Amino acid sequence: MPPGGPGRTTPLALGGVLGHDGPHPPDAPDATQGATVYHEVAEVLEIENLGHRYNDHLALEGVNLTVAEGELVSIVGPSGCGKSTLLRCIAGLIRPTTGKVVLNDTAIDGVPDNMAVVFQDYSRSLFPWLSVRDNVALPLRRRGMGKQERRAAAQEALKSVDLADAGGKYPWQLSGGMQQRVSIARALAYRPALMLMDEPFGSVDAQTREDLEDLVLNVRGTDGMTILLVTHDIDESVYVGDRVIVLGRNPGHVRADIPVELPGPRDQITTRAEPEFVRLRAEVGRLVRGGGKTAGSATPHEPKVNVDTTS
Numbered sequence: 001m002p003p004g005g006p007g008r009t010t011p012l013a014l015g016g017v018l019g020h021d022g023p024h025p026p027d028a029p030d031a032t033q034g035a036t037v038y039h040e041v042a043e044v045l046e047i048e049n050l051g052h053r054y055n056d057h058l059a060l061e062g063v064n065l066t067v068a069e070g071e072l073v074s075i076v077g078p079s080g081c082g083k084s085t086l087l088r089c090i091a092g093l094i095r096p097t098t099g100k101v102v103l104n105d106t107a108i109d110g111v112p113d114n115m116a117v118v119f120q121d122y123s124r125s126l127f128p129w130l131s132v133r134d135n136v137a138l139p140l141r142r143r144g145m146g147k148q149e150r151r152a153a154a155q156e157a158l159k160s161v162d163l164a165d166a167g168g169k170y171p172w173q174l175s176g177g178m179q180q181r182v183s184i185a186r187a188l189a190y191r192p193a194l195m196l197m198d199e200p201f202g203s204v205d206a207q208t209r210e211d212l213e214d215l216v217l218n219v220r221g222t223d224g225m226t227i228l229l230v231t232h233d234i235d236e237s238v239y240v241g242d243r244v245i246v247l248g249r250n251p252g253h254v255r256a257d258i259p260v261e262l263p264g265p266r267d268q269i270t271t272r273a274e275p276e277f278v279r280l281r282a283e284v285g286r287l288v289r290g291g292g293k294t295a296g297s298a299t300p301h302e303p304k305v306n307v308d309t310t311s
């Protein structure tokens with residue numbers, strides 16, 4: 001069954017799906033034994049036949065997508081293909097015109113309680129009049145946690161993003177990259193079923209961007225977080241993703257669902273130099289620019305790429 005298909009089973013050969021960077025299923029057989037072994041995984045997010053129309057403009061049509069527990073799925077696509085619209089539908093900020101979004105077996109209707117969103121614009125998502133610790137702790141009120149418990153959870157999350165000493169500061173006293181780490185800590189502390197990240201590293205410099213990519217990979221590895229990350233950056237989509245979803249446009253739809261098999265732990269220098277990374281980056285780049293898949297590139301040793309050739 002193809003990755004991304006409804007009710008799918010996931011080939012353990014996908015490594016990264018529940019593999020080196022994320023939690024591993026306890027009964028995972030040895031993938032080196034030869035045959036691909038299929039394993040049932042829990043779907044956290046199921047998007048079924050989703051479409052969205054803005055007045056006379058059809059922005060999305062027939063989007064089907066699933067995200068399994070512990071997966072980090074990247075979404076890329078050309079400008080205007082509907083990435084933000086899809087994210088807003090998943091976050092419950094807009095109601096899709098057709099289809100539905102199911103989170104942990106419940107169709108969402110409005111902003112779900114068990115989801116956290118990290119936006120690109122950290123300066124607008126943090127409250128300047130609250131300390132860093134209080135920013136992180138604030139959403140935990142919705143969890144019904146007491147003050148001490150909220151404070152402890154916030155401190156723990158700040159520690160995991162390497163900001164253990166910054167709790168008493170205010171957001172405006174921190175660099176942009178640090179502020180975005182506070183936003184990530186806030187999402188981590190909340191322990192959502194799904195973390196949505198909308199161009200989370202789009203407003204920081206290149207070095208900080210790489211640091212934040214590694215931070216997300218690390219916290220995902222330790223916390224087993226399920227993450228859906230929208231990015232414009234093709235390299236980034238491959239570097240952080242267990243799968244890359246490429247959207248096509250007019251109207252927005254899923255063009256390809258590409259498993260990423262890279263040896264771990266991932267590293268900015270060695271991973272990006274891997275032949276497989278270079279191949280995947282080229283593949284995703286071609287698809288984003290509207291080209292098809294290179295004939296014959298899916299050998300038995302390469303991950304299967306599910307491409308909608310009609311787009």
Ligand SMILES: Nc1ncnc2c1ncn2[C@@H]1O[C@H](COP(=O)(O)OP(=O)(O)OP(=O)(O)O)[C@@H](O)[C@H]1O
Nearest residue numbers: 054055057059077078079080081082083084085086
């Ligand atoms: N509120 C709106 N009203 C009407 N049309 C809209 C609205 N929001 C988005 N659109 C249109 O829907 C399509 C998808 O927009 P969307 O912002 O989701 O794409 P995107 O992939 O996130 O784009 P970008 O990468 O440039 O941010 C575009 O053609 C856009 O012009």
